[in-house]
Amino acid sequence: MKQQTGQTKRSRIIEYWDGALLCSPESSTSHADKDVAFLDNAIEHQVLERHLRAWVGSCGRCLDIGAGYGRFTDLFTRFYESVVLLEGSPRMYEALCRQWGSHEQVQCHRTEFEGFKDDKKFDLIFASGVLYLYDEDMLGEFVDKAVAMLEPGGLFVLRDFVAIDKPLVLESNLVTEGSCYYRTPEFWQGLAAERNLKWLGLSASKPLLRLLRSRGVLRVLRRLRLKKLLRKSLVINSIRAGGDYRLRGDGYHTVFMGMQTTCQL
Numbered sequence: 001m002k003q004q005t006g007q008t009k010r011s012r013i014i015e016y017w018d019g020a021l022l023c024s025p026e027s028s029t030s031h032a033d034k035d036v037a038f039l040d041n042a043i044e045h046q047v048l049e050r051h052l053r054a055w056v057g058s059c060g061r062c063l064d065i066g067a068g069y070g071r072f073t074d075l076f077t078r079f080y081e082s083v084v085l086l087e088g089s090p091r092m093y094e095a096l097c098r099q100w101g102s103h104e105q106v107q108c109h110r111t112e113f114e115g116f117k118d119d120k121k122f123d124l125i126f127a128s129g130v131l132y133l134y135d136e137d138m139l140g141e142f143v144d145k146a147v148a149m150l151e152p153g154g155l156f157v158l159r160d161f162v163a164i165d166k167p168l169v170l171e172s173n174l175v176t177e178g179s180c181y182y183r184t185p186e187f188w189q190g191l192a193a194e195r196n197l198k199w200l201g202l203s204a205s206k207p208l209l210r211l212l213r214s215r216g217v218l219r220v221l222r223r224l225r226l227k228k229l230l231r232k233s234l235v236i237n238s239i240r241a242g243g244d245y246r247l248r249g250d251g252y253h254t255v256f257m258g259m260q261t262t263c264q265l
Contacts, residue, residue: 026042028040047205051258055200062122062124063118073085121154131160154260203257
């Protein structure tokens with residue numbers, strides 16, 4: 001019964017994404033402003049790249065779970081010889097294949113992680129915006145399978161939401177009968193310890209940038225051809241270096257966090 005319940009919940013999550021899709025190739029959500037999504041994507045790429053440069057050891061195989069349109073695939077292909085993308089939504093999978101299906105380093109599979117099988121293990125397993133929609137049983141199943149599929153010394157990297165002050169469980173206004181689980185950094189560190197994973201760290205995925213996200217500023221930036229402006233590395237590097245990445249307040253924030261399996265001698 002527990003497994004059937006988990007499958008039902010995952011099916012509803014996939015149904016939502018299959019109906020809503022992503023608002024743009026750079027976005028992680030269905031309803032974001034496209035210009036803000038472009039800004040966030042540019043910053044998060046650099047933050048994730050910084051972490052990978054610090055954490056990556058073996059550069060063999062990478063697995064991206066819930067890959068969407070392949071938002072981070074270009075980055076993964078720079079670090080790993082083989083990149084496997086999983087996407088459960090039929091419509092998003094079609095878009096994923098159009099973008100990455102012919103790339104020699106990339107394999108695309110239309111499946112959820114729980115039903116995925118592979119004879120070889122991975123050096124990195126990555127999931128973005130997946131586990132905050134999972135209850136405790138679903139989360140435990142997911143993490144146990146991920147750990148089992150990692151090479152010794154392999155990385156388990158998540159881009160997810162964390163609660164800043166205390167755990168939050170809120171009704172989802174997107175997924176039918178779904179909930180959003182915002183867990184604390186302490187929860188994730190405890191989960192790593194329980195699975196005998198080395199905790200590598202946690203950081204906000206992007207600064208708050210409240211001023212830049214205001215309607216007036218965005219309107220001006222659009223007129224100045226926002227994408228052309230933001231593509232200049234000096235702008236992105238300045239935001240990354242000078243932005244406010246502190247986790248504070250009583251809400252939640254998107255973060256990157258890393259864990260590593262034990263190396264066998």
